[in-house]
Amino acid sequence: MNKKTRKFRTLLIITLTNLLICSSLWAQSPEKMSYQAVIRNTSGTLVTSTQIGIEINIRQGTPTGTIVYTETQTPTTNANGLVSIVIGGGAGFSSIDWSAGLYFIESKTDIAGGTNYTITGTSQILSVPYALHAKSAETLTGGNTETDPVFGSSVASGITGTDTTYWNNKLDNYTETDPVFGSSVASGITATDTTYWNNKLDSYTETDPVFGSSVASGITATDTTYWNNKLDVAPGTVLQMVVLTSETTSSLNVTNFTEAHQDYRISITPKGINSIFIIEYYFSINTQLSSNTVFHMQLIRDIGGTEVPIGIGPVNALRDRTTFVSRPNNGYDINDQQSVYLVAKDANLTFNNNYTYGFKYRRESGGSGTTYFNYTNGNSIDFGFSGILLMKVTEIAQ
Secondary structure (H helix, E strand, O other): OOOOOOOOOOOOOOOOOHHHHOOOOOOOOOOEEEEEEEEEEEOOOOOOEOOOOOEEEEEOOOOOOOOEEEEHHHHHHOOOOOOEEEEOOOOOHHHOOOOOOOOEEEEEOOOOOOOOEEEEEEOOOOOEEEEHHHHHHHHOOOOOOOOHHHHHHOOOHHHHHHHHHHHHHHHHHOEEEEHHHHHHHHHOHHHHHHHHHHHOOOOOOOOOHHHOOOHHHHHHHHHHHHOOOHHHOOOOOOOEEEEEEOOOOOHHHHOEEEEOOOOOOOOOOOEEEEEEEEEEEEEEEEEEEEOOEEEEEEEEEEOOOOOOEEEEEEOOOOOOEEEEOOOOOOOOOOEEEEEEEEEEEOOOOOOOEEEEEEEEEEEOHHHHOEEEEEEEOOEEEEEEEHHHHHEEEEEEEE
């Protein structure tokens, strides 16, 4: 069993011994009855020499009927796991009207000796306790003959003192003679086998020769992940392509890398493992910059989060940015317009995670002027009309 919480069961053996039978019709009927139970744990092992908690309830009419009497005790099991108690020491027992129909005895047990009762058993009280009802006949003279037809026709009527002794001591020399159980595999299960089973996940080795010689024996968790994500595709296969557009315009006049607008972001969730990702941006700009002002743009992964610049532009020490220089001598005027194409490759992304891309802009601190994003030439005196900014991320299997 994987759970460490141990639940217990008990074999409740109710022996309502004939303590209530009077040795003489003139004797006083004792207003108590005995109760015995054998306590076992889930492994079938006797719980011996252990103090336990028991709550006894007597219910009238049905197993779930009204409780007419209750008491709690904390007896100790003997070396055979047998616990013996006497019921009736509490207030209210003597006032039970045993002639008022059926009665049931309900026991609740806490194997730890407290009141956290986790085991409940209910049995009908048969003939023996009803001797208490015979108190009304304690002054009779002469003999008394049992005439209860139900008891007389039951197996219980043949139980002798010797039978009771055998029952009480049955655990001292008891042999399983069930032929069905004896011929089953279960009859060979030992305590050691049970221990192996309970701890099987701690030291278990696959020794199946058929499985060991099959292709399946070489399947790893990584192989399963590949299979689940259908990575049995040829390198260079396009797994997915995400395309977005934006007509939002914006402008920047900054010397630190700054995002022009959040509408220029695009997200993708990898469908494969070890894919590469091509990130592309295409848009127009209008600029009003002083002569020879240098400005840069760079593509960013996880923009707005843990940002990582990714490679674009020429292969040099500043691969993570693209460099532009305003028109020499007289700079860009208000109607200078050009198209910008940013492209970068990204890799080593985690399967099923979400990644968001965007771009940032800055101009050199020695220059001056403003750049206007996503404007096209048109009839506007200053900057033209809104353009269409195209964003695309393509995942390619490797």
